[in-house]
Amino acid sequence: MNQVLDLVGIFVFALSGALVGVRRRLDVVGMAVLAEMTALGGGILRDLILNVRPAAFSSVGYVLVPVAATVIVFFWHPQVERVMPAVNVLDAAGLGLFCAVGTEKALDYGLSPLHAALLGVTTAVGGGILRDVLSGQIPALLYDRQLYAVPAMLGSAVMAALYTLDLHGWPATLSAAVLAFGLRVAAVRLRLRAPLARGVTAE
Amino acid sequence: MNQVLDLVGIFVFALSGALVGVRRRLDVVGMAVLAEMTALGGGILRDLILNVRPAAFSSVGYVLVPVAATVIVFFWHPQVERVMPAVNVLDAAGLGLFCAVGTEKALDYGLSPLHAALLGVTTAVGGGILRDVLSGQIPALLYDRQLYAVPAMLGSAVMAALYTLDLHGWPATLSAAVLAFGLRVAAVRLRLRAPLARGVTAE
Amino acid sequence: MNQVLDLVGIFVFALSGALVGVRRRLDVVGMAVLAEMTALGGGILRDLILNVRPAAFSSVGYVLVPVAATVIVFFWHPQVERVMPAVNVLDAAGLGLFCAVGTEKALDYGLSPLHAALLGVTTAVGGGILRDVLSGQIPALLYDRQLYAVPAMLGSAVMAALYTLDLHGWPATLSAAVLAFGLRVAAVRLRLRAPLARGVTAE
Numbered sequence: 001m002n003q004v005l006d007l008v009g010i011f012v013f014a015l016s017g018a019l020v021g022v023r024r025r026l027d028v029v030g031m032a033v034l035a036e037m038t039a040l041g042g043g044i045l046r047d048l049i050l051n052v053r054p055a056a057f058s059s060v061g062y063v064l065v066p067v068a069a070t071v072i073v074f075f076w077h078p079q080v081e082r083v084m085p086a087v088n089v090l091d092a093a094g095l096g097l098f099c100a101v102g103t104e105k106a107l108d109y110g111l112s113p114l115h116a117a118l119l120g121v122t123t124a125v126g127g128g129i130l131r132d133v134l135s136g137q138i139p140a141l142l143y144d145r146q147l148y149a150v151p152a153m154l155g156s157a158v159m160a161a162l163y164t165l166d167l168h169g170w171p172a173t174l175s176a177a178v179l180a181f182g183l184r185v186a187a188v189r190l191r192l193r194a195p196l197a198r199g200v201t202a203e
Numbered sequence: 204m205n206q207v208l209d210l211v212g213i214f215v216f217a218l219s220g221a222l223v224g225v226r227r228r229l230d231v232v233g234m235a236v237l238a239e240m241t242a243l244g245g246g247i248l249r250d251l252i253l254n255v256r257p258a259a260f261s262s263v264g265y266v267l268v269p270v271a272a273t274v275i276v277f278f279w280h281p282q283v284e285r286v287m288p289a290v291n292v293l294d295a296a297g298l299g300l301f302c303a304v305g306t307e308k309a310l311d312y313g314l315s316p317l318h319a320a321l322l323g324v325t326t327a328v329g330g331g332i333l334r335d336v337l338s339g340q341i342p343a344l345l346y347d348r349q350l351y352a353v354p355a356m357l358g359s360a361v362m363a364a365l366y367t368l369d370l371h372g373w374p375a376t377l378s379a380a381v382l383a384f385g386l387r388v389a390a391v392r393l394r395l396r397a398p399l400a401r402g403v404t405a406e
Numbered sequence: 407m408n409q410v411l412d413l414v415g416i417f418v419f420a421l422s423g424a425l426v427g428v429r430r431r432l433d434v435v436g437m438a439v440l441a442e443m444t445a446l447g448g449g450i451l452r453d454l455i456l457n458v459r460p461a462a463f464s465s466v467g468y469v470l471v472p473v474a475a476t477v478i479v480f481f482w483h484p485q486v487e488r489v490m491p492a493v494n495v496l497d498a499a500g501l502g503l504f505c506a507v508g509t510e511k512a513l514d515y516g517l518s519p520l521h522a523a524l525l526g527v528t529t530a531v532g533g534g535i536l537r538d539v540l541s542g543q544i545p546a547l548l549y550d551r552q553l554y555a556v557p558a559m560l561g562s563a564v565m566a567a568l569y570t571l572d573l574h575g576w577p578a579t580l581s582a583a584v585l586a587f588g589l590r591v592a593a594v595r596l597r598l599r600a601p602l603a604r605g606v607t608a609e
Contacts, residue, residue: 057521
């Protein structure tokens with residue numbers, strides 16, 4: 001179950017990476033690199049910090065799913081662009097899932113709840129940051145003022161709290177993931193925005 | 204003592220990260236990400252290379268001090284900008300401290316003096332490089348010709364030399380840190396500059 | 407033998423890093439940083455993922471060869487530019503060697519052939535990606551459509567296949583390296599190009 005959800009999250013993140021590649025007129029190699037990094041980058045960062053071999057380097061599915069996403073985007077990117085609102089909802093699902101799973105793994109490896117939540121957020125947003133840096137953009141997370149990291153923070157915090165209360169297993173993970181997912185979707189719908197520093201106005 | 208100095212260095216580096224965020228009109232999330240990465244990035248890189256769990260992920264203070272710096276810059280950035288000369292002196296102090304502490308930790312983990320000094324420099328400058336890459340700029344270290352890495356190299360080399368002579372403990376660490384600090388301040392005052400390749404002129 | 411080939415690869419990659427530094431009018435510190443990162447970055451990434459201390463941090467030659475390349479480019483960059491076609495051939499040799507050696511090391515550490523090949527490619531192209539990101543460019547690998555990653559992929563795949571057939575030792579490594587090298591040189595000569603996504607045209 002977790003494995004399937006994980007692969008869905010990886011697939012959706014890989015789609016977003018490959019699409020950025022198309023928009024920047026990258027070739028198929030560039031698309032594949034962005035797809036792999038977007039999908040796997042957050043988890044690799046998490047595992048490097050936990051000092052364990054990255055999960056992406058022991059699972060065949062983790063490597064091949066982004067390849068499949070690249071092929072789909074290569075041939076059918078106009079169609080994928082057309083269903084982007086749906087992809088964005090799936091991306092929110094990936095965000096929720098990755099922050100919950102990342103936090104849980106960090107707690108399993110003995111990190112404090114605070115640090116585990118921080119690493120959960122890293123898992124959820126790390127791939128997107130790598131995608132944007134590699135494609136020559138300031139990470140969207142840093143400036144676009146949409147709430148993207150904040151739902152991941154709340155989901156990670158809830159996951160850490162539940163775990164501390166000895167509530168773990170997939171129902172807890174799924175609850176935290178659904179919470180972050182819901183907050184993200186609500187933030188997009190309600191156009192909630194992160195504030196700029198006092199006195200700074202948007203350009 | 205070392206812990207306090209460490210937190211001061213982290214605080215100052217975090218201020219510089221959050222200020223870059225304000226200047227680039229990033230939102231509060233972007234400011235916090237830059238503050239955390241600037242303050243903790245160098246040490247995280249060092250610990251990944253040493254193959255140990257990053258110190259930032261076991262200390263609560265390391266994570267919360269950049270949050271505090273972000274809050275201060277969020278509300279009072281005009282005042283912080285006004286005291287930037289003082290912040291720059293503190294930044295030089297952070298540079299000195301981080302290169303000395305980083306080199307010492309690397310030696311403790313059995314690296315050769317040469318490699319330990321290299322890792323000390325990485326500790327001192329890694330966070331600033333991550334800050335600049337994430338905010339879409341070429342790292343200042345690479346082009347601005349101010350001597351920033353060079354004082355860290357000398358401080359790290361002295362730390363490695365003292366350690367090899369069996370002179371360690373905080374007086375040695377502090378001496379190396381003060382040396383790098385002094386060189387950095389002198390370089391800024393005297394406008395010392397790193398040379399361009401032969402025949403290349405500044406734009 | 408392997409050690410010598412390794413140092414040749416590091417030297418050539420370091421030259422390319424230092425030359426990018428000159429072209430971007432970076433100072434000597436920037437040149438040295440780019441030279442070190444280009445030459446050692448791929449291997450460091452590989453070793454971080456394998457969860458072992460990076461080879462670059464236990465070998466003196468690995469650190470000093472890029473320094474030597476920086477000095478050469480600092481004084482004689484016009485001459486080095488003039489022999490760039492020869493440097494490009496050496497770069498192809500470095501690419502071949504790094505992908506074969508990287509794949510072999512990953513297999514030695516127990517990765518599956520698929521993951522070992524992926525890590526071999528990372529070893530070969532990681533340094534160049536870091537060089538481009540640090541110098542403020544989209545990695546050439548992603549957009550320039552020259553076949554650079556593809557020869558590394560094929561070389562890595564062949565190395566993994568030979569190893570799986572229990573054919574290892576330096577003749578196998580060298581065969582895979584020569585194959586990737588030959589493909590890279592042929593790709594440049596024949597102007598083979600990676601395709602853009604369907605319907606996308608080059609600017």
